[in-house]
Amino acid sequence: MRLSTSTNIMDRYQSIQNKITLEECIKACAKAGYKVLDINFCDMSNEGMPLTFDNWEEWVDSIGELGSKLGIEFSQSHSAFYNVCDMTIEDRPWREELVRRAIIGSAKLGVKWVVFHAGTVYDNGFSAEKSKKSNLEYFAPHIELAKKVGTGIAIENLFELPVERKRRYTGTVEELIDIVDSINDSSVGICWDFGHGNLMGIDQNKALRQIGKRLAATHVADNSGKRDDHVAPFYGQIDWAPLMKTLKEIKYQYDFTYEIHNFTNRMPIELRETALKHSVEIGEYLLSLAK
Template sequence: MRLGTSTTMGFNRPHGVKADIPDVVRILAEAGFKVQDMNFHDCSNFPTPLLTDKWESWVDDIGNTAAKYGVEFSQSHLHFYEHMTADAETAQWKETIIERCMRGSAALGVKWAVTHAATAPGPQMRGDSLKGNVAYFQKKLEFADKLGIGIAIENLWDWNIAPRKRYTSQPDELVELVDTLNVPNVGIAWDFEHASIMQQDQVSALQYIGKRLKATHVSDQYGIKADHQIPYFGETDWESFMWVLSEIGYEGDFVYETHRYTQNMPDDLMPAALRFSVEVGNYVMALANHKK
């Protein structure tokens, strides 16, 4: 297990400025993050080359920068949307972007591309959501297999859409979806912060998920406007469950998704702040070798 970080950690800058991803890759690498998660989703929500016909050369620039600084993209984050409730015009554009994200992931050597399931409306939410997501992801997984990548479906939270429930915010829903899809290139991405927000027992959840776990999102929180912090900047009890990653034989990386930690950080302080986050990450990873 290696420490990594999402490109969101450098993409979001003070006053709403968005950095160029090749620069982000370099800055993160210089701080010690040689494993990175290429977050295409963030890039799809702002004016970036991903939304233009220049997207392939943009991906090439990212790959060339990664090669220069010895960076491996073990994960990515695909664009996602509520595909069961979107109108046809929106869905067509969203699917165009998702295809670019998947092709870009393959070009960058990504092993597991993380994404979200959608939630069906109505009283039969769980059953309808399972059926709709199975139909949707079967096609995505066929395309992913041709590209040589896997898809890891992430556990979500209800917090930001309360009081409505959100599909795959519970571990059993996530496992049911992945097991129903039942192909080698589908797995689970576990977001520790989402589980913390949902006040879940992460020991039993991770034991239940077991070998299905293929990717992680690592962050901490102490409120809905104070989320995506580095470990120990929030309420999560890391010592209570990190050992489970060793027990279940997790073979992936330990990857930050901690953009609120750096999004207001002045550029001059970024190198020191990032180096400190590397120290924290290495400390937390070491807990995997010690059962509490």
């Protein structure tokens, strides 16, 4: 298990998104001591961002070259996401093109696991059965593309929408395991988001044991238990020490990947270097608990 971080750890300046380029972020992370990164393609899919350009493949290649120069490995990524079960979304074809680019771009960078959100069917209320069926149909072609280009898909646990209190499919560990087992393909696994698990009040040690060998990726962030704060471990309420021992127990073999953009995005740029180094220190301490 290695320490990694999403590139959203440094992609905005005092809450103004996308004012710091991905290239700048990669350089800053390398300087702070990171050796492994998660490419946040969902932010790179926003309007005016590189994945939306006609020359997106050239841009991806340039990111790969920069990573090689700095000794950085890209092992995980996050695809653009939306409610994939909602067939009424007007720009769905464009969103799907961005998903396709994220899969291909991930493979170009050597990424092992592309993280996806499942969708939810609301048919006079939440329907787990219809959501599962819709997601199985949705993921099938994406899995085939991922296998063709040489990467894998990890489906992430979600949480209830805080305002509407709407159930979302894969908000429970049972739903997450069920869809991955139903797909039954070695190129498909689970991404466990610790922040989401905390918001759902899940016994995360029990959940990790249930998931076991299906665990392919992680999203590591802390929160207050009230909203998805995305702050560094120990800046929220999650009890991390038992979780690290459980990751060791289940023989988790992939990366311990931060998704902690709100830990840094309100800081002045002058403090980012110190904050990034501090995040590395926190991660190294946590990994020491799993040895």
